[in-house]
Amino acid sequence: MTLFSRTSGPKPHFKLGALAALVLSAALSSAAAFDLTVKVTDEKGQPVGDAVVTFTPRGGAPVVPAGQGEIIQAGRQFTPAVLIVPVGSRVKFPNRDEVAHHVYSFSDAKKFDLPLYIGETAAPVLFDRPGVVTLGCNIHDWMVAHIYVSATPFYGLTSTGGQASLRGLPAGGGVVEVWHSRLRGRPLSLELPPGSASLPPVALRLRPEFRRRQAPAAGDAPSGYR
Amino acid sequence: MIVALAVSLAGGQVLGGEVPSFDVSSGFRYNSNLSNADQASDVEDDFFWRADAGATWSRQLDRDWRISGRLFAGTEIPFQYSAFTLARVGADARVTRKFGLGRTAPKATAGLAFERDFFEDEDMTKWLLQPSVRYQHPFSADWSLELLYRFDASFARSGLFDGTGNEGALTLRWDPEGRWSFFAGYRLRYGDVVSWATPPRPDLVSVASVVESGNTVFGRPLTAYRLQALTQTPLAGISFALTPDISLELSGEFQHTSRSAITYDAFLAHLGAKAAF
Numbered sequence: 001m002t003l004f005s006r007t008s009g010p011k012p013h014f015k016l017g018a019l020a021a022l023v024l025s026a027a028l029s030s031a032a033a034f035d036l037t038v039k040v041t042d043e044k045g046q047p048v049g050d051a052v053v054t055f056t057p058r059g060g061a062p063v064v065p066a067g068q069g070e071i072i073q074a075g076r077q078f079t080p081a082v083l084i085v086p087v088g089s090r091v092k093f094p095n096r097d098e099v100a101h102h103v104y105s106f107s108d109a110k111k112f113d114l115p116l117y118i119g120e121t122a123a124p125v126l127f128d129r130p131g132v133v134t135l136g137c138n139i140h141d142w143m144v145a146h147i148y149v150s151a152t153p154f155y156g157l158t159s160t161g162g163q164a165s166l167r168g169l170p171a172g173g174g175v176v177e178v179w180h181s182r183l184r185g186r187p188l189s190l191e192l193p194p195g196s197a198s199l200p201p202v203a204l205r206l207r208p209e210f211r212r213r214q215a216p217a218a219g220d221a222p223s224g225y226r
Numbered sequence: 227m228i229v230a231l232a233v234s235l236a237g238g239q240v241l242g243g244e245v246p247s248f249d250v251s252s253g254f255r256y257n258s259n260l261s262n263a264d265q266a267s268d269v270e271d272d273f274f275w276r277a278d279a280g281a282t283w284s285r286q287l288d289r290d291w292r293i294s295g296r297l298f299a300g301t302e303i304p305f306q307y308s309a310f311t312l313a314r315v316g317a318d319a320r321v322t323r324k325f326g327l328g329r330t331a332p333k334a335t336a337g338l339a340f341e342r343d344f345f346e347d348e349d350m351t352k353w354l355l356q357p358s359v360r361y362q363h364p365f366s367a368d369w370s371l372e373l374l375y376r377f378d379a380s381f382a383r384s385g386l387f388d389g390t391g392n393e394g395a396l397t398l399r400w401d402p403e404g405r406w407s408f409f410a411g412y413r414l415r416y417g418d419v420v421s422w423a424t425p426p427r428p429d430l431v432s433v434a435s436v437v438e439s440g441n442t443v444f445g446r447p448l449t450a451y452r453l454q455a456l457t458q459t460p461l462a463g464i465s466f467a468l469t470p471d472i473s474l475e476l477s478g479e480f481q482h483t484s485r486s487a488i489t490y491d492a493f494l495a496h497l498g499a500k501a502a503f
Contacts, residue, residue: 102286102327106328113327116286116288136328136329138324138327141329142470182403207404208405
């Protein structure tokens with residue numbers, strides 16, 4: 001049984017010790033488990049990628065072993081743009097560019113900054129509170145990424161086709177939450193009744209997708225004669 | 227300052243400084259009163275095609291301080307009055323201090339720009355020196371206010387086109403996530419201007435520091451006057467990003483210039499494309 005759900009899109013960055021997974025699997029396999037596939041769209045019905053889908057069982061989420069994650073900086077971008085880690089995980093931020101970056105977060109879930117560095121000199125950062133952490137680079141304003149620190153081990157990230165599969169969910173119902181970095185308002189929360197193993201497509205209200213990278217400043221007076 | 231910065235930036239490349247970034251722009255602009263004339267019969271307008279390109283080298287010194295140097299070149303081709311055909315090259319050095327972390331941290335920048343302007347009318351050809359101080363204060367990720375002070379000094383072949391000016395500007399920018407961004411502002415400049423008029427103009431002669439009769443840049447003999455005047459300019463613009471690196475921009479400004487009882491107005495519009503990569 002696969003306890004931790006995965007996206008069907010990008011290569012997962014979270015690595016869990018096999019032993020810990022087995023222990024948790026054994027603990028949870030006493031109840032009849034089921035898989036849940038959630039489709040996420042925008043208001044026009046277009047599939048939405050990089051949406052985080054979580055499931056919290058009715059009786060509360062089991063204790064999650066901490067893990068590790070990684071967001072790299074390459075081509076003056078963060079990759080991946082969205083990373084999900086269980087609470088208590090440590091995340092590394094290797095800089096594979098030839099220019100220095102300065103990673104920071106002002107988010108309530110984790111405030112930190114990693115002053116100018118190149119390579120892998122920055123120590124991993126502990127994410128010990130659940131929530132969304134927005135990352136930026138103090139030098140390159142267009143660089144943005146998000147870390148979703150999950151309080152439940154049941155989560156998934158939607159692929160470019162808008163689908164996330166959560167596997168091995170315990171029976172008895174629970175709450176499904178959907179979050180996206182461009183979501184207008186609070187994360188969408190949906191009740192999954194006991195005995196139910198499917199949800200209709202979830203439509204999100206999103207802000208515009210476009211972000212300027214490094215457009216020149218506008219409005220400067222031209223020189224020339226006066 | 228520019229030489230010191232160049233040495234520092236060259237060292238920066240070796241020590242892991244930023245890769246250079248490039249910007250290019252091209253477009254059209256219109257000036258409704260190129261002759262800076264206060265009498266309708268002396269007003270001459272023109273359209274220009276312009277193109278500019280630049281390369282910028284930057285180095286982040288620590289969390290708060292950044293230095294950058296830029297080399298640039300450009301041209302302006304008038305549709306009608308060829309004397310104003312311009313080719314320019316220049317260099318710009320800047321030191322930026324950021325007050326805090328992130329996109330919403332205020333920034334202050336001191337800059338010094340040297341520019342050589344080659345006009346088809348060689349009397350206009352000049353060196354231009356522009357030190358400036360700029361303060362950018364974001365109120366949020368979308369809204370920011372910019373204050374600018376700039377001094378300009380021109381050293382031309384002809385004393386008519388020499389001059390200095392002091393300029394202050396306040397610009398409000400709205401740059402929400404999305405393709406559109408907007409700015410509006412107000413600029414105030416006190417300094418030398420050149421105004422063309424049909425003689426006799428004793429009122430202009432009484433305030434002019436240089437008078438040149440028989441100037442033919444507009445195809446007919448006019449008298450050119452260099453005088454100090456106050457120019458007030460409300461301006462606004464809108465920009466649409468085609469890609470994350472390329473944007474179209476439309477802007478306009480209304481210049482009202484006055485000295486004693488002499489006043490003239492000009493409307494300037496610009497439509498162009500900019501790219502940075």
